[in-house]
Amino acid sequence: MVKSSKKGGSKRAFKMYIDGKWVDSEGGETFDLTSPASGEVLGTFPKGTREDARRAVEVAVEAQDDVRSMPIQERCRLGARVAEEVRRFVKEYAVDCSLEHGKPLKESIVEVEDVIPNLLWQVEDLKRWDAPVQEGYSKPDVVYMSLHEPLGTVAVITPWNFPWVLPSEFVVQAFLAGNSVVWKPASNTPVSAVHLMESVDRAGVPPGFINMVTGPGGEVGTTLVEHPLVDGIGFTGETTTGLDIAKRAGLKKLTLELGGLGPLIIMDDAKIEPAVEDIMFGCFTNTGHCCVANERVFVHEKIHDRLIRVLTERTRKMKVGFPLDADVDMGPVNNRPTLKKIEENVSDAVDKGAKVVAGGKRIPGMPTDLYYAPTVVDGVTPEMDFNSVETFGPVAPVFEVSSLDEAIEMANAPRYGLSMAIHTSNLRVAMEAAKRLKSGQICINEPVYSWDYMNPWGGFRNSGLGRIAGRWTLDAFSEVKTVMINVGRSPWPS
Numbered sequence: 233m234v235k236s237s238k239k240g241g242s243k244r245a246f247k248m249y250i251d252g253k254w255v256d257s258e259g260g261e262t263f264d265l266t267s268p269a270s271g272e273v274l275g276t277f278p279k280g281t282r283e284d285a286r287r288a289v290e291v292a293v294e295a296q297d298d299v300r301s302m303p304i305q306e307r308c309r310l311g312a313r314v315a316e317e318v319r320r321f322v323k324e325y326a327v328d329c330s331l332e333h334g335k336p337l338k339e340s341i342v343e344v345e346d347v348i349p350n351l352l353w354q355v356e357d358l359k360r361w362d363a364p365v366q367e368g369y370s371k372p373d374v375v376y377m378s379l380h381e382p383l384g385t386v387a388v389i390t391p392w393n394f395p396w397v398l399p400s401e402f403v404v405q406a407f408l409a410g411n412s413v414v415w416k417p418a419s420n421t422p423v424s425a426v427h428l429m430e431s432v433d434r435a436g437v438p439p440g441f442i443n444m445v446t447g448p449g450g451e452v453g454t455t456l457v458e459h460p461l462v463d464g465i466g467f468t469g470e471t472t473t474g475l476d477i478a479k480r481a482g483l484k485k486l487t488l489e490l491g492g493l494g495p496l497i498i499m500d501d502a503k504i505e506p507a508v509e510d511i512m513f514g515c516f517t518n519t520g521h522c523c524v525a526n527e528r529v530f531v532h533e534k535i536h537d538r539l540i541r542v543l544t545e546r547t548r549k550m551k552v553g554f555p556l557d558a559d560v561d562m563g564p565v566n567n568r569p570t571l572k573k574i575e576e577n578v579s580d581a582v583d584k585g586a587k588v589v590a591g592g593k594r595i596p597g598m599p600t601d602l603y604y605a606p607t608v609v610d611g612v613t614p615e616m617d618f619n620s621v622e623t624f625g626p627v628a629p630v631f632e633v634s635s636l637d638e639a640i641e642m643a644n645a646p647r648y649g650l651s652m653a654i655h656t657s658n659l660r661v662a663m664e665a666a667k668r669l670k671s672g673q674i675c676i677n678e679p680v681y682s683w684d685y686m687n688p689w690g691g692f693r694n695s696g697l698g699r700i701a702g703r704w705t706l707d708a709f710s711e712v713k714t715v716m717i718n719v720g721r722s723p724w725p726s
């Protein structure tokens with residue numbers, strides 16, 4: 233939904249944030265952001281260049297020593313202030329989030345509100361961020377201390393699907409760990425990015441500590457990734473982009489939160505109603521634009537027909553509409569490339585023999601042509617694209633399985649491992665699955681789309697590198713330094 237423009241001429245003119253100032257791009261170029269929900273231009277943004285990215289890094293490097301030496305108590309105070317500044321404008325920020333993203337207002341409110349406990353949790357973890365002290369073994373006269381050391385300057389690059397929660401997990405928390413930060417938000421959701429930076433600014437975070445450059449990933453993003461004075465990168469986005477970043481970054485410390493193909497296994501002893509509830513939550517929340525979306529549903533053959541009947545009925549009753557209208561369950565798809573991928577995955581499955589039992593098409597008569605009906609596809613098999621290409625849209629692709637072994641093999645096969653789930657009444661079966669599924673998170677009788685502030689978040693295999701959330705983010709954006717002190721040998725009787 234992003235169109236380049238030299239003139240701008242949109243409703244609101246936004247700026248980027250470098251060295252504590254709201255600035256335009258050095259070249260003056262801008263881009264427009266059009267709402268996927270209404271089709272209206274929401275605002276004009278600076279189209280940052282390589283030069284803008286380099287300038288932001290220079291400012292951040294200059295600020296490094298000041299961030300590092302800021303007492304932890306003061307960093308905690310500022311982190312909590314940012315949370316309070318977000319709290320003051322939850323409703324306004326949520327409306328903008330719905331208009332630029334397309335998610336229903338109630339989901340945007342949950343997302344913006346979620347930033348507050350998330351940051352406060354992080355602040356509490358910073359207060360208790362301990363590290364070992366140990367007496368020497370091969371050197372008995374030495375005591376070792378481990379100290380947390382900030383990386384220096386961290387580049388943060390984030391996607392559009394959760395424009396509040398994902399950036400807040402990285403941007404403010406990298407600062408809490410003692411780093412200066414340069415953030416490049418997604419070009420599809422820059423309004424929320426500006427609002428987060430407004431909160432940082434109002435909270436009184438000193439100039440240069442956290443900077444934000446809008447503009448294309450291929451230019452601003454790659455410049456940050458390759459910059460020799462950037463020490464660490466926090467990236468959330470597609471696996472292909474993550475691979476590109478890993479190739480360009482050299483030996484910078486990388487935290488990569490990448491794509492998933494989240495499977496939910498439903499065994500024959502599972503309860504149908506909660507299973508359907510969790511499928512729908514995992515497939516249709518946020519229009520299916522979730523790294524932890526329920527991308528594949530593996531249903532035991534003994535309950536398959538019953539489950540499909542309930543799932544289809546419930547899906548057909550969902551209300552799709554303009555995200556600010558009351559009682560809307562789902563809004564539009566955020567952007568055209570994602571819509572194309574959704575349509576391609578559905579038609580590939582149909583061409584290979586699967587059947588659309590609910591939805592499967594765009595909804596006519598809506599403000600834009602991005603509104604796609606919540607969809608259930610039955611009879612999906614492993615050779616279909618649903619099994620290898622992240623759909624990232626409101627589709628429940630249902631595979632029939634005959635055993636736990638078969639389901640686990642299919643779940644692990646595509647080599648993604650972010651979040652996986654199983655529904656069963658048998659604890660032994662659940663724990664066997666938990667051990668054999670190769671994934672950063674396993675959810676038992678919970679949706680694939682599950683998350684909490686304190687759990688280490690991150691993927692196995694193609695789903696990423698490293699862990700974030702709670703103290704894990706502090707660890708991700710720091711190094712451990714060992715300091716040894718010779719305290720003198722105590723006499724030991726021979």
Ligand code: NDP
Pocket residue numbers: 389390391392393394398416417418419420447448449450453454457468469470471473474476477488489490491492522523524622624650691695696
């Ligand atoms: P992309 O990888 O396309 O973009 C993510 C960010 O990277 C954007 O800011 C983008 O800029 C920027 N970018 C694009 N190309 C480059 C490059 N070569 N170098 C540096 N930066 C670049 O992801 P999407 O925005 O489409 O997000 C969806 C993906 O994110 C899905 O695969 C989803 O699973 C994953 N995701 C993973 C999560 C996790 O926790 N593991 C959580 C949420 C999402 P621009 O917008 O200007 O193109």
